Amino acid sequence: MKSAILLVMMLSTLFGFSWGGALISKRQSEPAKKQVATDICDRRYHSTYLLTPVFNYIQYIDLSTRWTISSPDLTSETKPTSVVTVQEACAWSDGVDFYQYGGWRASSDQESFRVWDYDGSEWSPVSPGTVNRLASGACTDAPMIKKSYAYGGFQNSQTTSDPWLISVWAGYGSSNLIEFDWDTKTARNVTYTDQSNDPAGTLDNGVAYVPVGSQGILVAISGRRSNAEDGFSQLSGFSEIRVFDIASSTWYYQATKAASPTDGIPNARVQACTVVVPAADNSSYNIYMFGGSSNDNISGSFNDMWVLSLPSFKWIKIRNKASDSAYIPLARTSHTCHLIGKRQMVVIGGARSAAAHKQCNTKSVFVFDLTRLVWRNEFDPNEVAYELPKNITDVIGGDEFGNAVASQNKPDTWTNTAVQDIFFGSDVPQTTASSTAIPDDTTPEESSTPTGAIVGGVVGGVAALAAIAFGLFFLRRRRRRGPIHHSQDDEPKINPNQNAQELNADQTALHELDPENAAVYELGGDYYSRQAGGAGEYSALNELDAELPSPRTETVDGVERFVEGPTTKKPVGG
Numbered sequence: 001m002k003s004a005i006l007l008v009m010m011l012s013t014l015f016g017f018s019w020g021g022a023l024i025s026k027r028q029s030e031p032a033k034k035q036v037a038t039d040i041c042d043r044r045y046h047s048t049y050l051l052t053p054v055f056n057y058i059q060y061i062d063l064s065t066r067w068t069i070s071s072p073d074l075t076s077e078t079k080p081t082s083v084v085t086v087q088e089a090c091a092w093s094d095g096v097d098f099y100q101y102g103g104w105r106a107s108s109d110q111e112s113f114r115v116w117d118y119d120g121s122e123w124s125p126v127s128p129g130t131v132n133r134l135a136s137g138a139c140t141d142a143p144m145i146k147k148s149y150a151y152g153g154f155q156n157s158q159t160t161s162d163p164w165l166i167s168v169w170a171g172y173g174s175s176n177l178i179e180f181d182w183d184t185k186t187a188r189n190v191t192y193t194d195q196s197n198d199p200a201g202t203l204d205n206g207v208a209y210v211p212v213g214s215q216g217i218l219v220a221i222s223g224r225r226s227n228a229e230d231g232f233s234q235l236s237g238f239s240e241i242r243v244f245d246i247a248s249s250t251w252y253y254q255a256t257k258a259a260s261p262t263d264g265i266p267n268a269r270v271q272a273c274t275v276v277v278p279a280a281d282n283s284s285y286n287i288y289m290f291g292g293s294s295n296d297n298i299s300g301s302f303n304d305m306w307v308l309s310l311p312s313f314k315w316i317k318i319r320n321k322a323s324d325s326a327y328i329p330l331a332r333t334s335h336t337c338h339l340i341g342k343r344q345m346v347v348i349g350g351a352r353s354a355a356a357h358k359q360c361n362t363k364s365v366f367v368f369d370l371t372r373l374v375w376r377n378e379f380d381p382n383e384v385a386y387e388l389p390k391n392i393t394d395v396i397g398g399d400e401f402g403n404a405v406a407s408q409n410k411p412d413t414w415t416n417t418a419v420q421d422i423f424f425g426s427d428v429p430q431t432t433a434s435s436t437a438i439p440d441d442t443t444p445e446e447s448s449t450p451t452g453a454i455v456g457g458v459v460g461g462v463a464a465l466a467a468i469a470f471g472l473f474f475l476r477r478r479r480r481r482g483p484i485h486h487s488q489d490d491e492p493k494i495n496p497n498q499n500a501q502e503l504n505a506d507q508t509a510l511h512e513l514d515p516e517n518a519a520v521y522e523l524g525g526d527y528y529s530r531q532a533g534g535a536g537e538y539s540a541l542n543e544l545d546a547e548l549p550s551p552r553t554e555t556v557d558g559v560e561r562f563v564e565g566p567t568t569k570k571p572v573g574g
Contacts, residue, residue, distance in 0.1 A: 012462070063340070068378045069327065072365050073189050074512045079278045083116055083123045090139035090449075092148035094182035099126070100182065107254070115180070115187065129186040136209035138220070145215050145246065146182040152202035152223060167230055171202035173225055177244070195416060196242045196253040200225040204270035205236070208400070210310060213422040218244040222292055223273045235268035235294060238315065240415070245422055252416045256313045259395040263317035266306045269294050270401040273337035275345050277370055278403030279388050281526040284409060286368060286392060288318075288345060293333035300352040301331035305368070312396050312404075313411045318373050327375040329366045343370045344379065371400075385445035 036519025061072045100116040115124040116190025135366035138154025153174050177190040205223025209216055220242040224232040233536040240253045258264045272292030278285050287308040293301040305318040320328050329335075333382045367376045397405025414420040 008059075017528075022375070034092070051408055063114055063379070063381055066378050066380055069365050069367055069555045071378075072379075080123055084114070086135070088136040088138070088153075090148075090150045092139065092180055093141055094148070095143060096145065099148070099180065102134045102137070102138075102153065115185075116415040117185070126185045129188055131175075132176065132185045134174055134178070135178060137174065137201045137207045138202075138223070140207050140209045140218065142209045142218075142246065144211055147246075148178075148180040148182070149207065149209070149218060149359055150178040150180075151207045151218065151220065151244075152176070152205045153192070154203045171552055173223075175201040190249060192249045192251060194251045195418070196251040197240055198225070198236070198242065198253065202236065206272060206274055206277050208274050208287050210276055210287075212285065212310075213245055213247055214320075217246065218424060219246070219287065219308075220309070221287065221289060222269050222276060224270050230443040235270065235409050237268045238265045238308075241313065243422075244417070244418055248418075248547055252419050254313050254411065254419045255413070255415045256308065256315055257412060259314045261307075263315075265315045266304070266317075267294055267302065267335075269302060271333045271335075272302075273347065275339040277339060277386055279398070279404065280385070281402035282395055282396060283402040283404040284312070284388070284392070288368075290337055290345075290347060290368070291329070291332050291335055291350065292314070293331075293353060296353060298331065301333050301353050303329055305373075307392060308410075309392055309396055311411075316395055318391060324375040327366065327377050329375075334355050339378070341381075341383055343383055344376075348377070350429050439547075474559070493561040521560055 029278040042227060053514060053534070061067065064165055067073060082488065083100075084103075086100070086103025090099075090101040092099040092101060097117050097119045106518050115128065117124050117126050132155055134150065134153030134155055137147065138151045141148045153176070155174060162370060175194075177192060178187055179190050180187045202220070203224040206221045207220060208219045210219055213347030220236075221238075223236045238256060240255050243252045243254055244250070245252065247338070256265060266289065269292035271528050273291045274287050275285050278287055287310070289306045290304070291302050291309065302321070307318060308314070309316060329347055329350070330352060332352060335347055337345055337347045340346050347367040347368065349364050367379050368374070369376055369383075371389055373391060388398070389400075393399060393404075395408065397403075397408040410420075410423075
């Protein structure tokens, strides 16, 4: 089977937001082709609003060749009726299988709670342990620690048959954090300490995994704190960001800042989508956010693109170009987006608004170049490696390969120094950057690299294949919850941080794997380099330039720390 985008179409939202959780493509026997329904009105929550009966099937889009956004070639395979049909659930991927967690059913007749495992050819239930079924929360994978997470969501009679839980939750946003272990195939409710400024529950939210610190962090973005029946009240804003440190099991928060006073920060919203892309030297991690909505009307939906650059915690607005007008998605909500290869963000599905029952939105796939910052008419399987766009380097310093300037690549003030420690280590001098002074290009400032390499490196046993955002389209009829009302240049440049193998590699071409090779997947919040080792084979998934540690890091107790300060370094902890 060729490299493919795997789109699971069922009455469900197996993911949403960076719920762009898992991107997978499984090597298996060629599925029988089926006629794809042509009377689809629009796709939302990775489902599709139809006036016809619901269809349950998996769809594939070939990624080994170019295709245009107007005509992606879909191949379909039927999904078994024995697999529970839910909406707004999570799809987790361990690089071999994917797992369906949570979600809500149109019927209040609930089955026993299970997590469903799909290996690319068969579905089977697994017993996850004692956790609640939540829906409409955020999902992501943390591949370097072999875990997946679900955060927030709601619970009511359409998610559980337990009357006590129904009376307690009653559709309110949950503060639960669910962790799924890939090795044991079990899930648990994470017990955590909350030092954030907003410990309330959340739903219609998103979360992104960023590989810094000893185990990585979860960055919560967007959502609302209200009851699921309260519409769009109590939206979570973007002036502060909640950060969960997996190693210490603690929520913190950090104030953000607008890179431009004119642009400000994004409007509060729900059901946006994100992808995470690092600089080549891991000196910054950039969370691209697209779309979402602030109310039930089309006027409340967005088609804007923003970048939250870490560790500076600065919001950077990316403006649509008039030349891309034919390819720019309309404002939308309840879509997903995924990083394909190294620099292409694919947006899948979505609705014009949360209540747009009569406005059809038949285009379902869009492609955004994360380096050139343009919307494109086609997907290119041979795109070159990601380089930081000037919009970002103008804010954090450095060049297209990273090398961020230390004084620019951090907040003016750390709201909680524990967050600083996650990025830079606990022995970094406690300095505060000026809110206005930004050094010019001639300032002899040492660049900085966060501790991304801590959880970087090879993911054992996971080879790299070309797969898109395991998009998970699901067909579903809207009415949604019954009583719940969700009222630069193209020419590649040589990166001095890359080794010879990378420079000679066809880094993004997509090929069928040799039979003896393992199945390959792209994982949610993907920050991996995809390196082709030649026609027909791929190397293991790697963090960008993981084999070439930045000269601006020190290894202490087995953990690489990002070192701030002058070129002559003082060892961290020394």
